Amino acid sequence: SDITDRVDKMLLLFATGNKHKVSEASAILSHLGYEVEPLLIREKAPELIEPQAEGIEEVAISKIKQARELVMGTELEDSVLLAEDSGLFIDSLGGFPGPYSSYVESTLGLSGVLKLMSAESERGAEFRAVTAVCTGRRVITATGICRGQISGEISGEMGFGYDPIFIPDDGDGRTCGEMHSSEKSSISHRGRALKAVSELLNLPSK
Numbered sequence: 001s002d003i004t005d006r007v008d009k010m011l012l013l014f015a016t017g018n019k020h021k022v023s024e025a026s027a028i029l030s031h032l033g034y035e036v037e038p039l040l041i042r043e044k045a046p047e048l049i050e051p052q053a054e055g056i057e058e059v060a061i062s063k064i065k066q067a068r069e070l071v072m073g074t075e076l077e078d079s080v081l082l083a084e085d086s087g088l089f090i091d092s093l094g095g096f097p098g099p100y101s102s103y104v105e106s107t108l109g110l111s112g113v114l115k116l117m118s119a120e121s122e123r124g125a126e127f128r129a130v131t132a133v134c135t136g137r138r139v140i141t142a143t144g145i146c147r148g149q150i151s152g153e154i155s156g157e158m159g160f161g162y163d164p165i166f167i168p169d170d171g172d173g174r175t176c177g178e179m180h181s182s183e184k185s186s187i188s189h190r191g192r193a194l195k196a197v198s199e200l201l202n203l204p205s206k
């Protein structure tokens, strides 16, 4: 009965190996008139190469270009594609782990990051996401930032990645790991980047 149920939503295929990103993006964009599905090539999320020692914007553009290459010449050639690079940037560590966030999460882990921060009273940090969309005619990117503090301990079971050690400044003192996904997305780097990219998609192309 809701009018949005009867209008065809534009489908975006998200090129990512991270299913948490897909479910967050799907919830955020469904309110904005888009449907999100994972991009699957031969029934699998494609393995995209992440160029190292680059900023997250360059990495996001590299991911969307690789995704575009993969769909060219297939039945998915005309789909609109989405890719994202994101990370946690800790002020007192000069922005570390930044583009290496995924690697550091799987090697040091959250407790290792807290250990690096144990003697540090300056605990400011930010999550950043760069979202890239490719319509075939053009590539659009947008950045989203979420400022916060690194917590003293791991807290919360929700979300993923660094959520249990990140307390967003726009929240009420809980970590993102203690928030339901709708609360997190209303203030998150991903929520902000996806809203910005959807506004750019709605503009007439040049």
Ligand code: ITT
Pocket: 015, 016, 017, 018, 021, 050, 084, 085, 086, 087, 088, 101, 102, 103, 105, 127, 159, 160, 161, 162, 163, 176, 188, 190
């Ligand atoms: P794809 O590259 O396949 O999209 P990925 O998980 O490897 O998936 P990234 O390379 O963008 O994603 O790495 C982002 C890392 O930053 C991710 O592994 C988390 O550790 C962290 N991160 C990003 N967004 C986050 C969020 O909303 N909450 C917690 N951690 C986040």
